[in-house]
Amino acid sequence: TEDAAWLSPGDAAEIRRSLTSQFAEEFGHGPSGVWFAPGRANLNGEHVDFHGGRCLPMALAHGTYVAAAPRTDGMLYLRTLEPTLDAGVQQVCISEVTSGPDADVHTITDDQPCGWTKYVGGTLWALRALGEEIDELAVDESFGADLLITSTLPIGGGLSSSAALECSAMLAFVAMATPLGRANPGAALDAALTDELRARLAAACVRAEVEMVGAGTGGLDQTVSLRGRAAHLLSLDCRDFTVDRIPASGLLADHRFVAVDTGQAHWLGDGQFDDRRADSEAAMRLLEVERLRDLLPDRPGTADVSAVLRRFDERAGAGETLPSPVDGAPARDRAACRRRLRHALTEMVRSEELHGFLSDDELDAESTAMLVGNLMTAGHASMRDEAEVSFPAANTVVETAVEKGAPGARLIGGGFGGSALLLCRADDVATITGAVASACAEAGHRTPRFLEITPSDPAHVIA
Ligand code: ADP
Ligand code: MG
Numbered sequence: 323t324e325d326a327a328w329l330s331p332g333d334a335a336e337i338r339r340s341l342t343s344q345f346a347e348e349f350g351h352g353p354s355g356v357w358f359a360p361g362r363a364n365l366n367g368e369h370v371d372f373h374g375g376r377c378l379p380m381a382l383a384h385g386t387y388v389a390a391a392p393r394t395d396g397m398l399y400l401r402t403l404e405p406t407l408d409a410g411v412q413q414v415c416i417s418e419v420t421s422g423p424d425a426d427v428h429t430i431t432d433d434q435p436c437g438w439t440k441y442v443g444g445t446l447w448a449l450r451a452l453g454e455e456i457d458e459l460a461v462d463e464s465f466g467a468d469l470l471i472t473s474t475l476p477i478g479g480g481l482s483s484s485a486a487l488e489c490s491a492m493l494a495f496v497a498m499a500t501p502l503g504r505a506n507p508g509a510a511l512d513a514a515l516t517d518e519l520r521a522r523l524a525a526a527c528v529r530a531e532v533e534m535v536g537a538g539t540g541g542l543d544q545t546v547s548l549r550g551r552a553a554h555l556l557s558l559d560c561r562d563f564t565v566d567r568i569p570a571s572g573l574l575a576d577h578r579f580v581a582v583d584t585g586q587a588h589w590l591g592d593g594q595f596d597d598r599r600a601d602s603e604a605a606m607r608l609l610e611v612e613r614l615r616d617l618l619p620d621r622p623g624t625a626d627v628s629a630v631l632r633r634f635d636e637r638a639g640a641g642e643t644l645p646s647p648v649d650g651a652p653a654r655d656r657a658a659c660r661r662r663l664r665h666a667l668t669e670m671v672r673s674e675e676l677h678g679f680l681s682d683d684e685l686d687a688e689s690t691a692m693l694v695g696n697l698m699t700a701g702h703a704s705m706r707d708e709a710e711v712s713f714p715a716a717n718t719v720v721e722t723a724v725e726k727g728a729p730g731a732r733l734i735g736g737g738f739g740g741s742a743l744l745l746c747r748a749d750d751v752a753t754i755t756g757a758v759a760s761a762c763a764e765a766g767h768r769t770p771r772f773l774e775i776t777p778s779d780p781a782h783v784i785a
Contacts, residue, residue: 326755329583329773331383332474334358338387338784341403345389345470348401348411353389353470355497355508359489359781360385361481362546363581363743364734365555365694366701367673369598369709372540373666374561374615376673378680379542380570380579380777381550386473386486387784390494393466398446400439403472407438414443416450441484442469444534445491448526449499456522458502465499476771478587480733480740484535485543488527489781492548496523497783509785520548520780521563538595550780557677561615568680570777572687573694577729578748579775582758584715585768586739595736598709601662603647604654608637614666622674627667634660658710665708672697672704695730695745702732702742711737715767719744722761726754743775 338356345353360381367377393399398414446461453460469491475483497503497511506514515523524544531539545558549565557566602614609630611617617630638644638660643653679685679693702720706712716733719742723731730745746754755772762770 326752326759326772327769329384329474329476329771331385331773334784337472337474338389341387341389341470341472344403345391345468348470349391349399349468351391353391353468355494356387356389356784357490357493357497357781358385358387358784359486359493359547360550360778361475361483361486362543362550363481363579363741363775364542365698365743366676367542367558367560367669368701368705368734368737369602369711370614370666370669370673371542371558371560372538372599373602373670374613375666375670376677377542377558377560378555378673378676379546379550379558380555380775381546381780382475382481382581382773383776383778384474384481384773385547386471386475386483386490388490388494389470390491390498391468392498393468394464395466396464397466398439398443399466399468400442401470402438403470404477406477412437412439414439416443416447438487440534441487441530442471442491444530445488445527446495447534448529449492449495449523451529452522452526453500456519458505459496459500459519459522461495461499465495467494467498469494476583476587476741478739479583480735480737481581481583481773482543482547482735484531484537485527485539485547488530489524489544489547492523492527493781493783509783512782517549517565521545524548524563538599546780548781550778552777552779554777555680557673557680561613566677566681568677573680573690574776575687576748577687577691578746578751580744580746580751580755581734581773581775582719582742582744582755583771583773584713584719584739584741584762585770586713586715594711594738598662598711600647600651601654601659602666604644605634605659605663607647608644608659609634614663615670618667618670622667622671624668624671627664627671630667631660631664634663661708661710665704668704668708669701672701691729691745691747695728698730698732698743698745699724705733705737709737713738714765715762715770716740716742718761718765718767719758719770722758723754726750726757728754
Protein backbone atom coordinates (compact mmCIF):
# COMPACT_ATOMS: atom_id res chain seq x y z
CA THR A 323 0.00 0.00 0.00
CA GLU A 324 0.94 3.65 -0.47
CA ASP A 325 2.35 5.84 2.28
CA ALA A 326 -0.30 8.37 3.18
CA ALA A 327 0.68 12.07 3.02
CA TRP A 328 -0.33 13.94 6.17
CA LEU A 329 -1.08 17.65 6.53
CA SER A 330 0.21 18.94 9.85
CA PRO A 331 -1.62 21.63 11.83
CA GLY A 332 1.83 23.19 12.37
CA ASP A 333 3.20 24.80 15.49
CA ALA A 334 1.34 28.00 16.38
CA ALA A 335 4.37 29.75 17.93
CA GLU A 336 6.48 28.92 14.90
CA ILE A 337 3.81 30.13 12.46
CA ARG A 338 3.42 33.33 14.47
CA ARG A 339 7.18 34.00 14.27
CA SER A 340 7.44 33.46 10.54
CA LEU A 341 4.21 35.34 9.74
CA THR A 342 5.40 38.27 11.87
CA SER A 343 8.71 38.56 10.06
CA GLN A 344 7.11 38.20 6.62
CA PHE A 345 4.58 40.87 7.61
CA ALA A 346 7.40 43.31 8.47
CA GLU A 347 9.07 42.58 5.13
CA GLU A 348 5.84 43.12 3.20
CA PHE A 349 4.48 46.20 4.98
CA GLY A 350 7.59 47.82 6.43
CA HIS A 351 6.29 47.70 10.02
CA GLY A 352 5.43 44.96 12.50
CA PRO A 353 1.89 43.58 13.03
CA SER A 354 -0.02 44.39 16.23
CA GLY A 355 -0.82 40.73 16.67
CA VAL A 356 -1.61 37.34 15.15
CA TRP A 357 -5.08 35.78 15.31
CA PHE A 358 -6.17 32.24 14.53
CA ALA A 359 -9.45 30.57 13.62
CA PRO A 360 -9.94 26.82 13.05
CA GLY A 361 -11.56 24.85 10.27
CA ARG A 362 -14.18 22.24 11.11
CA ALA A 363 -15.25 18.67 10.54
CA ASN A 364 -18.83 17.51 10.90
CA LEU A 365 -19.97 14.07 12.04
CA ASN A 366 -23.44 14.70 10.72
CA GLY A 367 -25.69 17.52 9.65
CA GLU A 368 -24.65 18.41 6.09
CA HIS A 369 -26.97 20.62 4.05
CA VAL A 370 -29.28 21.06 7.06
CA ASP A 371 -27.92 24.11 8.89
CA PHE A 372 -29.94 26.49 6.73
CA HIS A 373 -32.98 24.29 7.32
CA GLY A 374 -32.67 24.59 11.11
CA GLY A 375 -31.39 21.02 11.59
CA ARG A 376 -28.91 19.78 14.19
CA CYS A 377 -25.20 19.40 13.39
CA LEU A 378 -22.47 17.47 15.25
CA PRO A 379 -19.25 19.28 14.39
CA MET A 380 -15.88 19.96 16.00
CA ALA A 381 -13.22 22.64 15.56
CA LEU A 382 -9.89 21.47 14.13
CA ALA A 383 -6.29 22.14 15.14
CA HIS A 384 -5.80 23.18 11.50
CA GLY A 385 -6.88 26.69 10.62
CA THR A 386 -6.06 30.14 9.35
CA TYR A 387 -3.65 32.69 10.82
CA VAL A 388 -3.87 36.43 10.25
CA ALA A 389 -1.15 38.93 11.15
CA ALA A 390 -2.52 42.45 11.11
CA ALA A 391 -1.85 46.10 11.89
CA PRO A 392 -4.40 48.94 11.84
CA ARG A 393 -4.49 51.82 9.30
CA THR A 394 -6.38 55.08 9.54
CA ASP A 395 -7.46 55.56 5.91
CA GLY A 396 -10.38 53.10 5.75
CA MET A 397 -8.45 50.82 3.40
CA LEU A 398 -7.60 47.13 3.60
CA TYR A 399 -4.28 45.94 2.20
CA LEU A 400 -4.49 42.15 2.03
CA ARG A 401 -2.06 39.47 1.07
CA THR A 402 -2.52 35.70 1.30
CA LEU A 403 0.43 33.32 1.35
CA GLU A 404 -1.78 30.58 -0.08
CA PRO A 405 0.31 29.72 -3.17
CA THR A 406 -2.63 29.19 -5.53
CA LEU A 407 -4.19 32.56 -4.66
CA ASP A 408 -1.21 34.78 -3.89
CA ALA A 409 -0.98 37.71 -6.29
CA GLY A 410 0.76 40.16 -3.98
CA VAL A 411 -0.99 42.80 -1.89
CA GLN A 412 -4.63 43.41 -2.79
CA GLN A 413 -6.23 46.75 -2.07
CA VAL A 414 -9.83 46.87 -0.89
CA CYS A 415 -11.92 49.96 -0.27
CA ILE A 416 -15.08 49.44 1.72
CA SER A 417 -17.70 51.91 0.58
CA GLU A 418 -21.41 52.28 0.62
CA VAL A 419 -22.48 52.43 -2.97
CA THR A 420 -26.23 52.11 -3.33
CA SER A 421 -29.39 51.69 -1.35
CA GLY A 422 -31.71 49.00 -2.64
CA PRO A 423 -35.50 49.03 -2.36
CA ASP A 424 -35.60 46.74 0.69
CA ALA A 425 -32.33 47.26 2.49
CA ASP A 426 -29.02 48.98 2.18
CA VAL A 427 -26.84 47.34 -0.39
CA HIS A 428 -23.16 47.74 0.34
CA THR A 429 -20.56 46.94 -2.22
CA ILE A 430 -16.88 46.37 -1.86
CA THR A 431 -14.93 47.86 -4.70
CA ASP A 432 -11.69 46.11 -5.41
CA ASP A 433 -9.73 45.13 -8.46
CA GLN A 434 -10.69 41.46 -8.10
CA PRO A 435 -14.44 41.57 -7.63
CA CYS A 436 -14.95 37.81 -7.27
CA GLY A 437 -11.76 37.06 -5.45
CA TRP A 438 -10.99 35.86 -1.96
CA THR A 439 -10.66 39.43 -0.70
CA LYS A 440 -14.44 39.61 -0.49
CA TYR A 441 -14.40 37.20 2.44
CA VAL A 442 -12.18 39.62 4.37
CA GLY A 443 -13.73 42.86 3.18
CA GLY A 444 -17.18 41.38 3.80
CA THR A 445 -16.18 40.51 7.34
CA LEU A 446 -15.22 44.09 8.12
CA TRP A 447 -18.41 45.33 6.45
CA ALA A 448 -20.49 42.95 8.60
CA LEU A 449 -18.64 43.92 11.79
CA ARG A 450 -19.33 47.58 11.05
CA ALA A 451 -23.05 46.76 10.82
CA LEU A 452 -22.94 44.74 14.06
CA GLY A 453 -21.09 47.56 15.81
CA GLU A 454 -24.09 49.79 15.14
CA GLU A 455 -26.10 47.49 17.42
CA ILE A 456 -23.50 46.61 20.05
CA ASP A 457 -21.56 49.56 21.46
CA GLU A 458 -18.51 47.59 22.54
CA LEU A 459 -18.11 46.35 18.95
CA ALA A 460 -18.46 49.78 17.32
CA VAL A 461 -15.83 50.15 14.58
CA ASP A 462 -13.86 53.39 14.29
CA GLU A 463 -14.95 55.40 11.25
CA SER A 464 -11.53 55.60 9.60
CA PHE A 465 -10.44 52.06 10.50
CA GLY A 466 -8.50 50.10 7.92
CA ALA A 467 -5.80 47.44 8.17
CA ASP A 468 -2.85 45.61 6.66
CA LEU A 469 -3.30 41.82 6.78
CA LEU A 470 -1.06 38.89 5.97
CA ILE A 471 -2.83 35.51 5.85
CA THR A 472 -1.68 31.91 5.93
CA SER A 473 -3.55 28.65 6.48
CA THR A 474 -2.81 25.06 7.45
CA LEU A 475 -6.13 23.94 5.93
CA PRO A 476 -6.73 22.71 2.40
CA ILE A 477 -8.40 25.60 0.55
CA GLY A 478 -11.78 24.66 -0.89
CA GLY A 479 -11.37 21.24 0.72
CA GLY A 480 -14.65 21.03 2.61
CA LEU A 481 -12.98 21.74 5.97
CA SER A 482 -14.17 25.31 5.94
CA SER A 483 -11.16 27.42 5.07
CA SER A 484 -13.64 30.15 4.14
CA ALA A 485 -15.06 30.42 7.67
CA ALA A 486 -11.56 30.16 9.14
CA LEU A 487 -10.56 33.13 6.99
CA GLU A 488 -13.62 35.16 8.01
CA CYS A 489 -13.34 34.32 11.70
CA SER A 490 -9.58 34.95 12.01
CA ALA A 491 -9.98 38.29 10.23
CA MET A 492 -12.99 39.03 12.45
CA LEU A 493 -10.92 38.56 15.61
CA ALA A 494 -8.19 40.79 14.21
CA PHE A 495 -10.73 43.52 13.42
CA VAL A 496 -12.43 43.25 16.82
CA ALA A 497 -9.03 43.43 18.54
CA MET A 498 -7.83 46.47 16.58
CA ALA A 499 -10.94 48.50 15.82
CA THR A 500 -13.41 48.21 18.70
CA PRO A 501 -13.75 49.38 22.33
CA LEU A 502 -13.88 45.72 23.41
CA GLY A 503 -10.55 45.04 21.70
CA ARG A 504 -8.87 48.11 23.17
CA ALA A 505 -10.10 47.29 26.69
CA ASN A 506 -8.79 43.71 26.38
CA PRO A 507 -5.38 43.83 24.73
CA GLY A 508 -3.56 40.70 23.61
CA ALA A 509 -4.80 37.35 24.85
CA ALA A 510 -7.28 39.06 27.22
CA LEU A 511 -9.63 39.26 24.24
CA ASP A 512 -10.24 35.49 24.31
CA ALA A 513 -11.95 35.63 27.70
CA ALA A 514 -13.71 38.93 26.94
CA LEU A 515 -15.43 37.32 23.98
CA THR A 516 -18.34 35.59 25.70
CA ASP A 517 -20.22 32.81 23.98
CA GLU A 518 -23.01 35.30 23.34
CA LEU A 519 -20.68 37.78 21.62
CA ARG A 520 -19.06 34.94 19.67
CA ALA A 521 -22.51 33.92 18.43
CA ARG A 522 -23.13 37.49 17.20
CA LEU A 523 -19.72 37.58 15.49
CA ALA A 524 -20.43 34.21 13.84
CA ALA A 525 -23.69 35.58 12.47
CA ALA A 526 -21.78 38.58 11.08
CA CYS A 527 -19.30 36.24 9.36
CA VAL A 528 -22.26 34.40 7.81
CA ARG A 529 -23.50 37.72 6.44
CA ALA A 530 -20.08 38.30 4.86
CA GLU A 531 -20.17 34.95 3.08
CA VAL A 532 -23.84 35.04 2.07
CA GLU A 533 -24.26 38.70 1.18
CA MET A 534 -20.79 39.62 -0.06
CA VAL A 535 -19.41 36.40 -1.51
CA GLY A 536 -22.79 35.03 -2.50
CA ALA A 537 -22.22 31.52 -1.13
CA GLY A 538 -25.09 29.59 0.43
CA THR A 539 -23.59 28.96 3.86
CA GLY A 540 -26.00 28.38 6.74
CA GLY A 541 -23.93 29.21 9.84
CA LEU A 542 -22.52 25.83 10.85
CA ASP A 543 -18.93 26.64 9.82
CA GLN A 544 -18.70 30.05 11.45
CA THR A 545 -20.33 28.81 14.66
CA VAL A 546 -17.82 25.99 15.07
CA SER A 547 -14.86 28.22 14.26
CA LEU A 548 -15.84 30.77 16.91
CA ARG A 549 -17.61 28.56 19.49
CA GLY A 550 -15.95 25.11 19.32
CA ARG A 551 -14.22 23.62 22.34
CA ALA A 552 -11.06 21.51 22.72
CA ALA A 553 -11.78 17.81 23.38
CA HIS A 554 -15.50 18.32 22.72
CA LEU A 555 -17.99 17.78 19.95
CA LEU A 556 -20.58 20.47 19.48
CA SER A 557 -24.21 19.61 19.18
CA LEU A 558 -25.52 22.63 17.38
CA ASP A 559 -29.25 23.26 17.07
CA CYS A 560 -29.47 25.46 13.99
CA ARG A 561 -33.02 26.56 14.84
CA ASP A 562 -31.57 29.08 17.28
CA PHE A 563 -27.83 28.28 17.25
CA THR A 564 -27.81 26.97 20.80
CA VAL A 565 -24.83 24.74 21.43
CA ASP A 566 -24.31 21.71 23.68
CA ARG A 567 -20.71 20.64 24.19
CA ILE A 568 -20.23 16.88 24.50
CA PRO A 569 -16.90 15.45 25.76
CA ALA A 570 -15.15 13.43 23.05
CA SER A 571 -12.66 11.72 25.37
CA GLY A 572 -14.63 8.47 25.65
CA LEU A 573 -15.11 8.09 21.91
CA LEU A 574 -11.51 9.07 21.16
CA ALA A 575 -9.86 6.87 23.81
CA ASP A 576 -9.29 4.08 21.27
CA HIS A 577 -10.50 5.75 18.08
CA ARG A 578 -9.32 8.59 15.87
CA PHE A 579 -10.98 10.91 13.40
CA VAL A 580 -9.10 11.32 10.13
CA ALA A 581 -10.07 13.75 7.39
CA VAL A 582 -9.17 12.87 3.81
CA ASP A 583 -8.80 15.83 1.48
CA THR A 584 -9.53 14.33 -1.93
CA GLY A 585 -7.67 17.17 -3.63
CA GLN A 586 -10.74 17.91 -5.69
CA ALA A 587 -11.51 21.50 -4.74
CA HIS A 588 -15.11 22.57 -4.69
CA TRP A 589 -16.51 25.98 -5.28
CA LEU A 590 -19.75 26.77 -3.50
CA GLY A 591 -20.24 29.83 -5.65
CA ASP A 592 -20.63 27.88 -8.88
CA GLY A 593 -24.32 27.13 -8.64
CA GLN A 594 -24.59 23.41 -7.91
CA PHE A 595 -24.99 23.98 -4.20
CA ASP A 596 -27.65 26.62 -4.89
CA ASP A 597 -29.33 24.23 -7.30
CA ARG A 598 -29.70 21.57 -4.57
CA ARG A 599 -30.95 24.20 -2.22
CA ALA A 600 -33.56 25.37 -4.72
CA ASP A 601 -34.90 21.79 -4.85
CA SER A 602 -35.39 21.70 -1.11
CA GLU A 603 -36.91 25.16 -1.17
CA ALA A 604 -39.44 23.97 -3.72
CA ALA A 605 -40.34 21.19 -1.28
CA MET A 606 -40.63 23.75 1.53
CA ARG A 607 -42.98 25.80 -0.58
CA LEU A 608 -45.12 22.77 -1.31
CA LEU A 609 -45.25 21.84 2.37
CA GLU A 610 -45.74 25.45 3.45
CA VAL A 611 -42.91 25.75 5.94
CA GLU A 612 -40.13 28.29 6.39
CA ARG A 613 -37.62 25.65 7.48
CA LEU A 614 -37.62 21.90 6.89
CA ARG A 615 -36.84 21.34 10.56
CA ASP A 616 -40.30 22.65 11.41
CA LEU A 617 -41.84 19.62 9.68
CA LEU A 618 -40.48 17.36 12.44
CA PRO A 619 -41.34 17.19 16.13
CA ASP A 620 -38.85 18.05 18.87
CA ARG A 621 -37.39 14.54 19.09
CA PRO A 622 -37.87 13.25 15.57
CA GLY A 623 -37.59 9.61 14.44
CA THR A 624 -37.87 7.75 11.14
CA ALA A 625 -41.67 7.44 11.39
CA ASP A 626 -41.88 11.24 11.35
CA VAL A 627 -39.85 11.31 8.14
CA SER A 628 -42.23 8.83 6.48
CA ALA A 629 -45.21 10.93 7.52
CA VAL A 630 -43.73 14.06 5.94
CA LEU A 631 -42.88 12.17 2.73
CA ARG A 632 -46.48 10.92 2.51
CA ARG A 633 -47.69 14.48 2.84
CA PHE A 634 -45.25 15.53 0.11
CA ASP A 635 -46.61 12.81 -2.21
CA GLU A 636 -50.22 13.80 -1.55
CA ARG A 637 -49.59 17.47 -2.20
CA ALA A 638 -47.30 17.00 -5.20
CA GLY A 639 -49.99 14.98 -7.00
CA ALA A 640 -49.14 13.19 -10.21
CA GLY A 641 -47.14 15.90 -12.01
CA GLU A 642 -43.45 15.51 -12.80
CA THR A 643 -42.46 18.95 -11.59
CA LEU A 644 -42.92 21.35 -8.70
CA PRO A 645 -43.13 25.11 -9.07
CA SER A 646 -39.77 26.84 -8.55
CA PRO A 647 -39.23 28.55 -5.19
CA VAL A 648 -38.42 31.66 -7.22
CA ASP A 649 -41.39 33.08 -9.10
CA GLY A 650 -40.87 32.95 -12.84
CA ALA A 651 -37.96 30.45 -12.69
CA PRO A 652 -38.25 27.04 -14.38
CA ALA A 653 -40.10 24.28 -12.51
CA ARG A 654 -38.06 21.75 -10.51
CA ASP A 655 -37.99 18.01 -10.99
CA ARG A 656 -40.41 16.52 -8.50
CA ALA A 657 -38.47 13.32 -7.75
CA ALA A 658 -35.27 15.31 -7.19
CA CYS A 659 -37.06 17.63 -4.76
CA ARG A 660 -38.31 14.59 -2.86
CA ARG A 661 -34.76 13.19 -2.61
CA ARG A 662 -33.40 16.50 -1.26
CA LEU A 663 -36.25 16.56 1.24
CA ARG A 664 -35.55 12.98 2.29
CA HIS A 665 -31.84 13.71 2.73
CA ALA A 666 -32.50 16.75 4.91
CA LEU A 667 -35.06 14.96 7.09
CA THR A 668 -33.09 11.73 7.59
CA GLU A 669 -29.93 13.77 8.23
CA MET A 670 -31.81 15.65 10.96
CA VAL A 671 -32.94 12.37 12.50
CA ARG A 672 -29.38 10.97 12.37
CA SER A 673 -28.14 14.07 14.21
CA GLU A 674 -30.70 13.55 16.98
CA GLU A 675 -29.69 9.89 17.27
CA LEU A 676 -26.00 10.82 17.36
CA HIS A 677 -26.63 13.40 20.03
CA GLY A 678 -28.34 10.67 22.05
CA PHE A 679 -25.55 8.10 21.61
CA LEU A 680 -22.78 10.58 22.35
CA SER A 681 -24.41 11.78 25.55
CA ASP A 682 -25.37 8.29 26.78
CA ASP A 683 -23.18 7.42 29.77
CA GLU A 684 -24.44 3.82 29.78
CA LEU A 685 -22.74 3.04 26.46
CA ASP A 686 -19.13 1.81 26.48
CA ALA A 687 -16.68 3.50 24.10
CA GLU A 688 -16.59 0.61 21.61
CA SER A 689 -20.39 0.54 21.25
CA THR A 690 -20.53 4.31 20.91
CA ALA A 691 -17.94 4.15 18.11
CA MET A 692 -19.91 1.47 16.26
CA LEU A 693 -23.21 3.35 16.56
CA VAL A 694 -21.64 6.68 15.61
CA GLY A 695 -19.76 5.06 12.72
CA ASN A 696 -22.88 3.43 11.29
CA LEU A 697 -24.69 6.76 11.29
CA MET A 698 -21.73 8.46 9.58
CA THR A 699 -21.74 5.88 6.78
CA ALA A 700 -25.51 6.14 6.45
CA GLY A 701 -25.03 9.90 6.15
CA HIS A 702 -22.64 9.32 3.27
CA ALA A 703 -25.14 7.13 1.42
CA SER A 704 -27.73 9.85 1.84
CA MET A 705 -25.38 12.55 0.50
CA ARG A 706 -24.54 10.28 -2.44
CA ASP A 707 -28.02 9.04 -3.36
CA GLU A 708 -30.46 11.67 -2.06
CA ALA A 709 -28.66 14.99 -1.78
CA GLU A 710 -26.58 13.88 -4.78
CA VAL A 711 -23.56 15.96 -3.84
CA SER A 712 -20.94 13.20 -3.68
CA PHE A 713 -18.32 12.45 -6.36
CA PRO A 714 -16.20 9.46 -7.39
CA ALA A 715 -13.09 10.16 -5.26
CA ALA A 716 -15.17 10.59 -2.08
CA ASN A 717 -17.04 7.35 -2.79
CA THR A 718 -13.74 5.52 -3.30
CA VAL A 719 -12.39 6.87 0.01
CA VAL A 720 -15.51 5.93 1.96
CA GLU A 721 -15.92 2.48 0.42
CA THR A 722 -12.25 1.62 0.94
CA ALA A 723 -12.19 2.84 4.55
CA VAL A 724 -15.32 0.87 5.48
CA GLU A 725 -14.04 -2.22 3.67
CA LYS A 726 -10.81 -1.99 5.69
CA GLY A 727 -12.72 -1.90 8.95
CA ALA A 728 -13.35 1.78 9.70
CA PRO A 729 -16.48 1.94 11.92
CA GLY A 730 -17.68 4.94 9.88
CA ALA A 731 -16.83 7.16 6.92
CA ARG A 732 -18.59 9.92 5.03
CA LEU A 733 -18.27 12.92 2.78
CA ILE A 734 -18.38 16.19 4.74
CA GLY A 735 -18.90 19.82 3.70
CA GLY A 736 -21.00 21.08 0.84
CA GLY A 737 -19.96 18.31 -1.55
CA PHE A 738 -19.00 18.33 -5.27
CA GLY A 739 -15.42 18.05 -4.04
CA GLY A 740 -13.76 18.38 -0.66
CA SER A 741 -13.07 15.92 2.13
CA ALA A 742 -14.29 12.75 3.76
CA LEU A 743 -14.21 12.08 7.49
CA LEU A 744 -13.22 8.63 8.78
CA LEU A 745 -13.65 7.15 12.24
CA CYS A 746 -10.92 4.52 12.73
CA ARG A 747 -9.60 2.42 15.57
CA ALA A 748 -6.30 4.07 16.57
CA ASP A 749 -4.44 0.86 15.69
CA ASP A 750 -5.95 0.77 12.18
CA VAL A 751 -5.19 4.35 11.10
CA ALA A 752 -2.02 3.50 9.17
CA THR A 753 -3.58 0.49 7.38
CA ILE A 754 -6.77 2.31 6.46
CA THR A 755 -5.13 5.53 5.25
CA GLY A 756 -2.59 3.49 3.26
CA ALA A 757 -5.38 1.50 1.62
CA VAL A 758 -7.30 4.70 0.84
CA ALA A 759 -4.22 6.25 -0.78
CA SER A 760 -3.70 3.10 -2.89
CA ALA A 761 -7.34 2.88 -3.93
CA CYS A 762 -7.32 6.52 -5.05
CA ALA A 763 -4.14 5.94 -7.08
CA GLU A 764 -5.60 2.83 -8.68
CA ALA A 765 -8.83 4.58 -9.60
CA GLY A 766 -6.90 7.48 -11.12
CA HIS A 767 -8.11 10.05 -8.57
CA ARG A 768 -5.90 12.84 -7.28
CA THR A 769 -3.47 11.99 -4.48
CA PRO A 770 -5.38 12.45 -1.23
CA ARG A 771 -3.95 14.18 1.82
CA PHE A 772 -4.78 13.19 5.37
CA LEU A 773 -5.37 15.28 8.49
CA GLU A 774 -5.64 13.93 12.00
CA ILE A 775 -8.70 15.60 13.46
CA THR A 776 -8.56 16.48 17.14
CA PRO A 777 -11.44 18.54 18.55
CA SER A 778 -9.68 21.85 19.28
CA ASP A 779 -10.04 25.38 20.65
CA PRO A 780 -12.15 27.99 18.86
CA ALA A 781 -10.78 31.18 17.30
CA HIS A 782 -8.22 32.84 19.57
CA VAL A 783 -5.32 35.22 19.88
CA ILE A 784 -1.88 33.71 19.20
CA ALA A 785 -0.02 35.37 22.06
P1 ADP B 1 -13.87 25.55 2.11
O1 ADP B 1 -14.46 26.54 3.04
O2 ADP B 1 -14.48 24.21 2.25
O3 ADP B 1 -12.38 25.46 2.19
P2 ADP B 1 -14.98 27.36 0.18
O4 ADP B 1 -15.20 27.26 -1.28
O5 ADP B 1 -16.12 27.65 1.05
O6 ADP B 1 -14.21 26.02 0.63
O7 ADP B 1 -13.90 28.48 0.46
C1 ADP B 1 -12.70 28.52 -0.26
C2 ADP B 1 -12.41 29.95 -0.67
O8 ADP B 1 -12.14 30.76 0.51
C3 ADP B 1 -11.15 30.11 -1.52
O9 ADP B 1 -11.45 29.91 -2.89
C4 ADP B 1 -10.75 31.53 -1.22
O10 ADP B 1 -11.53 32.43 -1.97
C5 ADP B 1 -11.13 31.70 0.24
N1 ADP B 1 -9.99 31.37 1.13
C6 ADP B 1 -9.97 30.40 2.07
N2 ADP B 1 -8.78 30.37 2.72
C7 ADP B 1 -8.02 31.34 2.16
C8 ADP B 1 -6.68 31.82 2.38
N3 ADP B 1 -5.87 31.27 3.31
N4 ADP B 1 -6.25 32.84 1.62
C9 ADP B 1 -7.06 33.40 0.70
N5 ADP B 1 -8.31 32.98 0.45
C10 ADP B 1 -8.80 31.98 1.16
MG1 MG C 1 -16.47 27.20 3.03
